[in-house]
Amino acid sequence: MLNLLDLLLAGLATGAIYSIVAVGFTLLWQTSQTINFAQGEFVMLPAFLMLAAMQAGAPFWLAIPIGILLSILLLGLGFKMLLVDPMLRHGVLPLAIATMALAIGIKEAVKQFFSAEASPFPSIVPAGDVSIFGRAVSLQSLGVLALAILAVIGLTSFLNRTSIGHQMQAAAQNPTVARIIGVPVERMILLTFLINAFLVALASLLITPIYLAKFSSGEVLGQAAFIAAIVGGFNQVRGAIAGGLLIGVVDNLSAAYVSTQYRAAVPLLLLIVIILFRPQGLLGRAEERTV
Amino acid sequence: MTAPGKYLGIALGAIVIAALIVVPIGFNRYGLFILSQWAVMTIAAIGLNLTLGYAGQVSLAQGAFVGIGAYAAAIMTAQGLPLIAGLGVAVVLCFAIGWMLGYPALRVQHHYLAFVTLAFSTLAFLVFRNEEWLTGGIYGISNIPRPHIFGLATNRPLPFYYVCLGSLGIVSLAVWRLVRSPWGRAFVALRENPVRALSLGIDTRRYTLMAFAIGSALGGVAGTLYAPLTQYIDPVPFNLSLSLDLLMMVIVGGAGFFFGPFLGAMIAVLLPEWLRFTQGYYLMLYAIAVILLLIYSPSGILGILDHYRSGRRTRAMSALRAVAESKLETAP
Numbered sequence: 001m002l003n004l005l006d007l008l009l010a011g012l013a014t015g016a017i018y019s020i021v022a023v024g025f026t027l028l029w030q031t032s033q034t035i036n037f038a039q040g041e042f043v044m045l046p047a048f049l050m051l052a053a054m055q056a057g058a059p060f061w062l063a064i065p066i067g068i069l070l071s072i073l074l075l076g077l078g079f080k081m082l083l084v085d086p087m088l089r090h091g092v093l094p095l096a097i098a099t100m101a102l103a104i105g106i107k108e109a110v111k112q113f114f115s116a117e118a119s120p121f122p123s124i125v126p127a128g129d130v131s132i133f134g135r136a137v138s139l140q141s142l143g144v145l146a147l148a149i150l151a152v153i154g155l156t157s158f159l160n161r162t163s164i165g166h167q168m169q170a171a172a173q174n175p176t177v178a179r180i181i182g183v184p185v186e187r188m189i190l191l192t193f194l195i196n197a198f199l200v201a202l203a204s205l206l207i208t209p210i211y212l213a214k215f216s217s218g219e220v221l222g223q224a225a226f227i228a229a230i231v232g233g234f235n236q237v238r239g240a241i242a243g244g245l246l247i248g249v250v251d252n253l254s255a256a257y258v259s260t261q262y263r264a265a266v267p268l269l270l271l272i273v274i275i276l277f278r279p280q281g282l283l284g285r286a287e288e289r290t291v
Numbered sequence: 292m293t294a295p296g297k298y299l300g301i302a303l304g305a306i307v308i309a310a311l312i313v314v315p316i317g318f319n320r321y322g323l324f325i326l327s328q329w330a331v332m333t334i335a336a337i338g339l340n341l342t343l344g345y346a347g348q349v350s351l352a353q354g355a356f357v358g359i360g361a362y363a364a365a366i367m368t369a370q371g372l373p374l375i376a377g378l379g380v381a382v383v384l385c386f387a388i389g390w391m392l393g394y395p396a397l398r399v400q401h402h403y404l405a406f407v408t409l410a411f412s413t414l415a416f417l418v419f420r421n422e423e424w425l426t427g428g429i430y431g432i433s434n435i436p437r438p439h440i441f442g443l444a445t446n447r448p449l450p451f452y453y454v455c456l457g458s459l460g461i462v463s464l465a466v467w468r469l470v471r472s473p474w475g476r477a478f479v480a481l482r483e484n485p486v487r488a489l490s491l492g493i494d495t496r497r498y499t500l501m502a503f504a505i506g507s508a509l510g511g512v513a514g515t516l517y518a519p520l521t522q523y524i525d526p527v528p529f530n531l532s533l534s535l536d537l538l539m540m541v542i543v544g545g546a547g548f549f550f551g552p553f554l555g556a557m558i559a560v561l562l563p564e565w566l567r568f569t570q571g572y573y574l575m576l577y578a579i580a581v582i583l584l585l586i587y588s589p590s591g592i593l594g595i596l597d598h599y600r601s602g603r604r605t606r607a608m609s610a611l612r613a614v615a616e617s618k619l620e621t622a623p
Contacts, residue, residue, distance in 0.1 A: 087586055087589070097585060098586070100535045100538070101579075101581040104574060105579060108572075109575055112571040112572060226409070230403070262417060271406065271410045272411075275399055275403050276398060276399075279399045279403050
């Protein structure tokens with residue numbers, strides 16, 4: 001019998017990574033009504049960028065900043081200027097469809113230029129177990145959890161305690177008024193895209209050692225992030241964090257106690273129930289409808 | 292449309308239909324397979340176009356309905372029943388599930404609805420994969436027989452292509468009549484302004500559910516043809532990406548245009564084949580082409596034509612106005 005504590009810890013560790021991805025997802029939605037169907041592929045790609053840097057001869061510690069930087073350039077700046085900016089005026093749906101096409105494009109590019117096989121990826125947290133209260137606990141889970149929590153705390157305090165963070169929130173909540181009081185809204189929106197690119201690169205760094213680097217791994221990740229974002233609340237950063245943790249734990253517990261075959265079904269059922277009975281999410285505000 | 296334009300349209304349609312019947316006679320097995328696949332995917336996309344393009348409900352579950360139809364057909368024919376029985380089961384099943392899936396559409400809209408249908412799509416995939424007693428699990432169902440139509444065997448690729456084409460013809464005619472009926476107009480009213488539609492006495496609840504159910508049932512029809520076309524099915528083709536592909540077909544062709552799905556499916560099924568000489572790059576190029584098209588025209592290919600036509604009409608009208616004005620000015 002697997003013990004509950006291990007399951008909870010592993011669940012929280014993957015859940016914390018889902019949270020990071022889901023936060024980026026909700027940030028894009030808030031500031032520019034972008035439903036990024038390529039978010040999972042955004043998480044898959046940076047690991048390959050880092051692998052490419054390592055193949056080019058860079059050591060792992062150098063490959064990480066290179067990967068993050070490239071990711072910010074490609075998935076932040078490039079994504080915004082080449083895809084979102086020209087599509088934004090067309091409305092939510094065409095933009096969402098364009099991100100679906102982008103997801104196919106990224107997957108195929110990785111398959112073509114790197115490999116169709118899964119590649120191992122070095123972990124920044126050493127493998128092994130530590131003993132806590134006389135019980136062996138996976139160091140990797142602990143390390144991932146600690147790093148992810150650090151990232152989440154860093155991001156929320158950036159959003160809530162710094163002037164730029166406040167300006168970003170203002171730009172997201174009410175661009176017109178924000179512009180009047182002198183917030184450089186365009187720059188704030190760009191910043192959101194860069195932050196999202198940074199977050200997915202971080203998530204990539206944390207999750208790829210667990211799941212291996214594979215071109216198709218974005219599908220599962222993207223879906224987990226969607227579900228996390230919606231369950232928690234599409235328009236709330238803290239909602240996305242709570243949703244991510246919840247989905248991670250539910251996923252792991254249902255694998256152990258419900259059925260390994262249907263483990264993926266439990267978060268989906270949770271999603272449907274939440275949408276039907278509390279569409280704004282557990283922690284979200286109701287969105288005003290303009291009919 | 293003007294009278295000569297109408298005749299031109301009919302003539303063009305007749306030529307295209309004749310070409311679809313005559314040209315493939317010389318095709319090899321693979322070419323016929325691709326064309327049959329186009330016909331099948333077009334049927335599924337027509338269904339989605341009804342839900343999305345006419346009624347304005349975003350569905351990411353059409354691929355799951357194709358899967359339900361395909362499994363219904365495969366399981367029924369494996370029991371020795373005729374394909375038409377599989378078709379019946381598929382249509383009824385998809386209609387009923389589509390109707391139930393429409394209920395969230397009554398409560399939530401737009402992206403939330405997309406996510407409910409996305410969740411359903413993945414759930415359906417899990418059922419296909421895990422319920423081995425019914426679906427054969429990951430091993431799938433093989434040796435699916437092709438039907439006898441009026442006593443004629445359609446085992447060979449060409450006759451079966453005609454089965455797919457004929458089915459596409461029947462579905463097209465039915466949907467053509469549907470969108471021109473009061474029902475079709477109610478669907479459009481639903482998309483354009485649900486509140487006003489309600490105030491005009493349209494039962495928006497019923498029509499939303501109806502749009503979902505009919506669109507889903509057409510997905511089932513496509514699935515019923517898909518199973519005997521490939522003669523082997525497993526869960527993989529019916530995962531979420533099929534639903535996303537179908538949605539892209541509808542948008543790329545032009546959502547809300549009758550011929551949008553035909554074009555969209557043609558691009559999604561045939562363009563990768565034409566780009567095959569680029570080897571591994573073809574899906575990448577396809578993705579880039581779709582993005583560029585959407586940037587240029589978010590309403591799809593038929594959106595470009597429509598835009599061009601209405602632009603020409605506006606120009607023609609303003610020319611007429613200019614003439615009229617100049618006559619007024621020169622009048623004594």
